[in-house]
Amino acid sequence: MSTPNIPMVGTPSQSGGQPTGEPVRLSVEQASYAYHTKGNTAPMFTLAATSFEARQREIVSILGPNASGKSTLLKLIAGSLEPLSGRVELEGFEISRLNPRTRAQRIAMVHQESPLLFPTRAGEYVLQGRHPYSRMMRFETQNDIQIAENALAQVGATHLRDRWMHEISGGEKQRVILARALAQQPILLLLDEPTLHLDIGAQVELLERLRQLALENRYTVIVVTHELSLAAEFADQVVLMHNGKCLRVGTPAEVYRRDLLEQVFEAPLDVDIGPEGRPRVHIRGTKTGRPAPILMQDKLF
């Protein structure tokens, strides 16, 4: 398999708000993967060798349309998959080689909501985040409870503590799920399409909260998304994926080029730079010739 040299667009610069001088935490070096169906020699889907680095307090967005390899890359980072070639390292340790318990103490993954089997209170749900630290046959300590309550506070969901998970709204649920991830006291926070079922207010709120948490708690946050505008607004670094290949890595300003975006998203798009140095994306050429407003979740805003 050929591994084309992916151009890294410079080292993190000051444009678009990227932190400088923070130590590198996550290092993805030429990591690739291939899914095979049983018995076939030809792979079903391939993720070509990808590289990027992420630092403390940084938000990285893995951006791309569906089936671009975003989730695969995230799984490599989470350690669920072992890279076929290359390395994925967290603070120098190969992630897929870590034992699952240790990994869970360092990396927290926020999934899209899964249906709960039995009624659970939000507080109990968040407390499950302490599972990687518990010994078999022991109960949660006072310390665990404190950490869980802090996590709820950090997402502004303390009032939800005794509510049933199935009775709260989608946005509230998302906050609780995030709190559970925080309760793991991770250093790396991974989110897979967290904005899918949220309305625009909740989406913005989530990302602002992530930014705040990243800064306060020194997290490294990796967000997989296909939301162009959100990524532009909140990411310090963008990894642009298309058909299993990483096309570009860099700040939003560097990555959001019209030709690249049009190729990847197969839509007529225009890019300009906003007042804070962050790019804004428009849909180009409606029948009336006016530039259409920001593309958000396929709905015109």
Add this chain to the structure above:
Amino acid sequence: MRILFHRRFFGASALYALVAIAASAQTLPPVQSSTTQTNGADAKSLAPLIVKDDMERSVAVPQPVKRIISLAPSVTETIYALGAQDRLVADTDACNYPPAAQKLPKVGGPFTPNLEVIVSLKPDLVVVAANSGNRKETAEALDLLHVPTYATNAKTVDDVLNSIVKLGDVLGVGEQGRALSDSLRARLQELHRRLENIAPTRVLFVVWQEPLISIGQETYIADALRHAGAESVISTKQDWPKVGWEEVVRSQPAYLVFASAHPEEITAMLAGVRNLPGWRDLKAVEENKIVIVSDAINLPAPRLVDAIEELARHLHPEAFADAPHVPASVVHLAKRASTSAHAAENAQ
């Protein structure tokens, strides 16, 4: 905090109590058989008699047998026929012949006898019928509780008679048993003589009509049919086969035979199904060649012979032209037997 401790303590002591109780139950020495318990003023404990019952099980029958429990209608009937009914302390809900048996204390049904009741009645011997109403598990359970249990079994009419003799011996009324068996055999031989030169009638014995269930060749009912000069059109080794209508219509039995204590029910049922497919294709239904014999034919007990004779008379009336009266029935025989038994006892 105190309340918590209290609860915990109570729960723990409950747990301990449960464990102690359970453990103590398991470590009790096995209970000895009831013959060594107080069981009457002058209970002379003789050594138990080891016999093999009809199922080849080894049974230690206490001597003498003073308290009997019957778990099957055929056993109850046989015990009355042997004249040993004054020693019968209990029977089942299904034991309704002779009428006196209905007044005995009940231990439940033949399928589900209540073990507690049986055990509390302190029987010397429990008699079950392996092929006629009782479960193997019941006998095994009684064995486990060290209650002497004797099983009767019969596959042919001959077996039934032998079984009666054996049971008679076990219960200490061997003479009556042999007398009974001899007289029953004599009647069967007379029947055989009468039917000697007559071809057997082809019949369908209907156990149940919906679904249609008949009898297999290896049941004593099939054997009883043969003694009565009949032949079942169904030939299979299964005991209670569910038969297909096609097979029955193809074989066109000459008669349909039913067994019931309430013949009017059968007649009413037939009136209802007469015109249904299957039934209406049978010549026997069309020509009203229906025989309803007493349900005694279902039990491996002395009245089986009565039922056989009854059936033979219906099917082959020409063979009985010279003997219109019904011979002495089994019940009368029993009375004679018990009077002679009493006489024998009083003489001691």
Add this chain to the structure above:
Amino acid sequence: MKALTLSRLLWICGSLLAVLFVVVVVALKVGAVPISIADLALNLGRVILGRASQVPSEYRFVVFDLRLPRIFLAMLVGGALSVSGTSFQALLRNPLADPYVLGVSSGGAVGAIAGLIFAPQIPLVAPLAAFLGAIATIAAVYFLGRRKGQLDSTTLLLAGIISASFLSAVISFLVTTLAGQNLRGIVFWLMGDLSTPLPDALHWVLLAGLIVGVGAIYTTAADLNVITAGEREAIHLGVDVTRVKLVVYVSASLLTGLAVSVSGAIGYVGLLVPHAMRMLFGSDYRVLIPSSLIGGAIALVAADTLARTVMKPTELPVGAVTAILGAPFFIYLLRRRLP
């Protein structure tokens, strides 16, 4: 926030044990042969103090040979079925799962029937053959229920349902074509029956199996809590989902196999007791497993006592009683908890 603590767990277990104690005492007292509490206490005392020979013979028979072993059996079977049911509900991600959904009871029934037909002369052939049948089914369903090398909840559930159906058909076939006199009792086995006394050794085997099975499942209790909130998430919380599923599958199936071998397929206990316990004490498996264990014992001892007293001297099959009582009780709990 109220998190689970050891003292709360002990409080719950203690209360349940107290209820169980009361139920056992009542069960010892009532029956076709009446026994007064005073006599009962006196004789139990005699036994515990080692003066067993002073116990009158009818108590010995009725209480110690018949009732106590039966109550003990009901406790063991009820506990095994309830823990198994609650475990399967987590494993199969289905609140309607009961101990029999994976076909273990049908496999046991086929085993028992085959044993009774082909080797009726071997003592205890029914429980032994039933257990073998159960084991064979557990193995078969395991291999059918795997996807990509590990147990997948949906595949397992489907494999189990299909096996149960197939085995039920085999049972119908055997009972119809090979029915001999030894099979008369099988209908009780299929309905669930505790009335047949068993040799002591079987009780101890069952107890040992119960301790091992429940113990093994309990070690995964905390993991099960996380798994029920989502399997994907559980992996990322450090749970070894493959190992947990295997342990739970094997242990719960073995518990069902043991229970079913001695008492046939008693229904509803394994389904309803876990839900009742959930409604009373919450869904944390660290509490749910011991509470289901004791709750199941209570439920089955109570049901069995009713089965043998409500129409005395006739005994109803205990499976019928659990069904008749189970449904309304469940409705009552449902309405109470979720207004």
